[in-house]
Amino acid sequence: MSTDDATVGALLSGLRRFLASEAIDDQLWDDLDAVLGEFAPPPSREIPAITARFRTAATRLVEVVPRLVRPYPLRPMRHLIFLSTEHPRPENAQGHLNRFAMGILMVLELMRDDAL
Template identity: 40%
Template sequence: MATATADIAAGLPNLQWRTDARVLTTAHAALLRSLAAEVVNAQTFEDLEAVLGEHAHPTLRQAAYIAARFDETTRRLIRYMPYLGPYPVDAITHLTMLSTQHPPIEYTHGHLRRFALALLDVVDQVGDDVV
């Protein structure tokens, strides 16, 4: 076990808890960004690109995996959106309705595209300052 002598301890910074408005605002913003990164992560943006990108045409198997991840992102958005910013009721309602639909195979790509656009709409409404 190491011990610190008085002369060593005197050179250490005097750390104190700060609770002024500036520190709390900064901490709050950092926590919101962290939460938003967990809700809408890099995989979400990769999936959006796979569905909405210039050369997007996922296979039915890929579409099923992407739809499942969109469902999970939708659940996280519904759960954490009140903490992230203004709650876009219409956009969340539309996204929720799309997440509950399971169309026949021949309509899979169109449905997945609508689902991706609805998810992107909610992400856009959250804003770049949080996500």
């Protein structure tokens, strides 16, 4: 078994990508695109399902970010946790979904160099 710095670095990089993949999947990217992309906003009937998936993604990010991002991004993570606990009225759901998507993107951007 090799213990040189290059091997250890490659192993750590692989482990970080694996942890990130546990939190970030194709469905998350599809949902972010549906909320913020070219054909946004999604139909109102899809908002509850996307919000639920965002909550699941936020929970996963809360679990993996401390292992992947140094220093720990306290403000963006607090913001994401706050957004994941909000339950807005139906007339405010689209705005909440947009803020939630932006909060997730902010955390993903912080992870980009370290994990993705």
